[in-house]
Amino acid sequence: MGFSDFHGNAETVHRLREMIARDRFPHGVILAGPRGSGKYTLAQMVAKAMNCSEHPISDGLPDFCGRCTECTRIAQADALDQRFAEAVEAREQLRDTDKKETRIFIQTHPDVMVIPPDPPQMLVKVDQVRHVTATMYYRPTEGGHKVYIFSESSFMKEAANALLKVLEEPPEFATLFLLAETPSALLPTIRSRCITLTLAPIPVEEIERDLAQKPEWNARQKSLVARLSGGALGRARGFDINGYLQARQDALIILATAISGGDHSALFRTTESYRAGGEGKEKTDLLIATLFSLLEDMLFVKEGTPELVRNIDIQPDIVKMTGAVPFDWIVRAAERVGEVHAGMRRNLLRSLSLDALEAALEA
């Protein structure tokens, strides 16, 4: 285990490791790149390398062992979505007065903290940044380095200003990672106090070649997974193709019903399989993500860039659906799916009403 598990973007990884070796790590690092390009994975790896008690060296540069107490504690936050859902669910159990004042943090190691955007607005709030300020000036444990990872760089205005203050006078032993899909959305004053490293997605062809190690997938499935993984090799390798195809079948029924406005019987049969609770939530999240990917593919067709379509195995169906609706319909549908999803995140235990979702699309 170590940095060799990170695929692609070798230069950026090398640069980060050199900075760890020089022991003058920047206080603010913007890791930029598309969703799935490994920003969070890499930030977690740097946090491990800075705090690993084994201090392994590979290729002449600092690495991490992945086995010591420090590494394993930090690794408990590797599954970010899961930890985030647990933190949100724990807050839901609080009394109303406490709920309002509780902000979401993920901390599995005393010197490493992950700050996700706070629901329901899904923005980083000023109280979260204040909490960072309140803890970051305490020295880390022996030989360690404090690492704060903002998993998405969407800040409320006041929070962005508070962050700027932190970046003006950071302690020498702390680093803030800002993970951003579009760093230009950050305040210029924040950007000027950070170094920006960009992770490029791995080309589809390269991922497809790598998937040769998956003999259980046929060529069509490999090519589909390579496109759906968003340039992230780890995501491609661990892709749940059967789960995806099942979700897509349901998503296509919803879309077809919304587009034709006709027969709802197939939709009601589908509704039966989406229930409340943990497993149901995962299934529902996958369904929503799949709906987004289909709507996005429809936009690619509409915009005359069909080569960007990811669900290539059903491209003729996508072209047909796209022909049946205007451009605005697709944009509005994506917005409404987003609204329904935000509503669900506010109440994780609620089961998804598919007909409500479909009605939202039809409206």
Ligand SMILES: [Zn+2]
């Ligand atoms: Zn270690």
